Amino acid sequence: MIEIERKFLVISLDFIAESSAQHAIAQGYLNSDPERTVRIRIKGEKGYLTVKGSGNKTGTSRMEWEKEISLEEAKSLLKLCEQGVIEKTRYEVKSGKHTIEIDVFHGENEGLIMAEVELEDENEAILKPNWLGKEVTGDKRYYNSYISLYPFNRW
Template sequence: MSGNVEIERKFLVASSDWRDEVSQADPIRQAYVAVTDKLNVRVRRYGPDAFLTVKGKAVGITRKEIETAVPVEFVEAVLAEGLFQGQPVEKTRYLVPHKGFTFEIDVFEGANAGLVVAEIELESEESDFPRPPWLGEEVTADHRYSNSYLAQHSWSEWGPPVEPPGGQVGGQ
C-alpha cells in the first residue's frame, strides 16, 4: 500500500508532436465509488493491474493519496455490478519522457473522446520542469478536467466541439 502526497499539474495538449516520444502505453478503465467534498474513492484497471485509491481534497496542486493494489476481479466486479457514481472513465495513458521528467498523456475514449490532457507529478509545489513545445494551457485549477468530474459530466457535454490537435495516436 502506498500512502503519500500527490503533487500534480495538468495541461491541455497543444499538438500531437508528443506521439514520437512515447515510451509506454496502457489502457485505463476507472470508476468512482464515492465522490464527496472531502475525498474521492476510485477503482482502476491500469493495464494488467488493479487499484483502489482514496484521494483527499486538493489544496493548491497538492492532495493526499492512499493507493493499494487489489485483485483484478474486485475492480471488474465493481464495474460489472455498477457499484459506482456516474460512468466509468476510459482512456489510454501514454508515458512521454522529456528532459528527465515523465509526462502522462491521457487520451480519453467514450463520452470523453477528443479530450487529451498531460499530467506531470512533481516533488514539490515549487518544482520547475522543462515545458515541451506540445504542452498547452494549464488546467490544474479547473475542476472540470478532473477524472471524478468527467465521470459525472462527460466532456462531450461541455467541452469544445472539435478535437484538440493532440488527439489521435497511430491512426486511432
C-alpha cells in the same frame, strides 16, 4: 502520501512519437465527492483502489493513498461505481527528470487530451514540450471524477 502534480491540456498529437509506453485504463468512482474521492482503476492487467483528499488552494497538492488489488476485484468493484466509467489511453513521455503522463480520453470524453506531471515540490520547474498547452491545475472541470459525471462532449 501527498501527491503533487500539475495538469495541462495537450494541443497536438506529437507526444505519441515521443512516448515510451501506453496503457489502456478504465476507471470509475465509488465516491466522486472532491473532498474524498474513492476510485477503482484497471490499468492493463492490474487493479487499483485509490482514495484522494481535497486539494490545497492551488489544486497542486492533495492526499493520495493507493493500493494494488486483483484484476477480478477491480472488475467487480467497477460494476458498483457511480455513472460514467472513464476509458482512456495513457501515454508516458520522459521530459527532463520527469515522466509526463498523457491521457487520451474515449467515449463521452472523446476529444479531451490532458497531461499530468508529478512533482516532488510544488515549486519544482518542469521542461515543457511544445505539445503542452494551457495549464488547468486546480480547475475542477478537468478532474477525472468531474468528467465521469459531466462528460467533456456535453460541455
